[in-house]
Amino acid sequence: MNRKDLEKKSVCLVEGRFGKPDLRRIEIDDQAFMLKDVRRKNFFIRWTLGLWLIQQEWKIYSRLIGVKGVPQPVARIDRFAFAMEFIPGVPIERGETIPPSFFPDLDEVIKAIHSRGVVHMDLRHKGNxxxxxxxxxxxxDFNSGFSFKEKGLLRCLFFPLFRWVDYGGLLKLKERVSPSSMTPEETDFLKRFNRLRKLWIFN
Ligand SMILES: Nc1ncnc2c1ncn2[C@@H]1O[C@H](COP(=O)(O)OP(=O)(O)O)[C@@H](O)[C@H]1O
Ligand SMILES: [Mg+2]
Structure with a gap:
């Protein structure tokens, strides 16, 4: 895939606001891919925030190869864009029926990313x-995420806290989307989480 062909053949689905990447869909040999791209941002954004966001997210997706429930990375187009698997479906905010297996499965996905040293940090957001x-x-959308080195000091210090933030985000989402499936333990956890979150800088 080269940049010129991609620009000709792809369709922009979401135009990223401010410094955020554009989401472009492309079909090659009947297979669909999603591109995350900052090439069209202004010069300053593209070479600073844009470059950094693409590099960070590509690094995280690359660490999650083989994890079920995460789109698989396909190619790094250039320093401003990467391609990943296109997932046919809808964001949970527009999903009308969610099967009972959905949240237990999502819990497994989150455990799997954590076991690779990755935290998401934006699970409350229904578009993700x-x-x-x-x-x-x-x-x-791992734009707010972090990937920790196997045995680094940062991992020792922050990983437990960030995992806890992911779990709280998941329950917050579950409470909004499927309140009847919350267990009493989950409701209690969320109450404590919301109290403590008020002290949290990334609110
Ligand atoms: N791999 C994908 N497959 C299908 N749709 C996707 C994929 N990645 C993103 N999208 C769609 O694009 C939207 C925005 O993507 P996201 O990565 O969350 O970017 P943003 O940083 O703008 O929030 C998502 O809500 C989803 O609808
Ligand atoms: Mg998003």
């Missing part, structure tokens, strides 16, 4: 969880 055509959860 897709419901596939089969009703399965897919986690996207």
């Amino acid at each position: 969880i897709l419901v596939s055509e089969k009703g399965e959860p897919f986690l996207i």
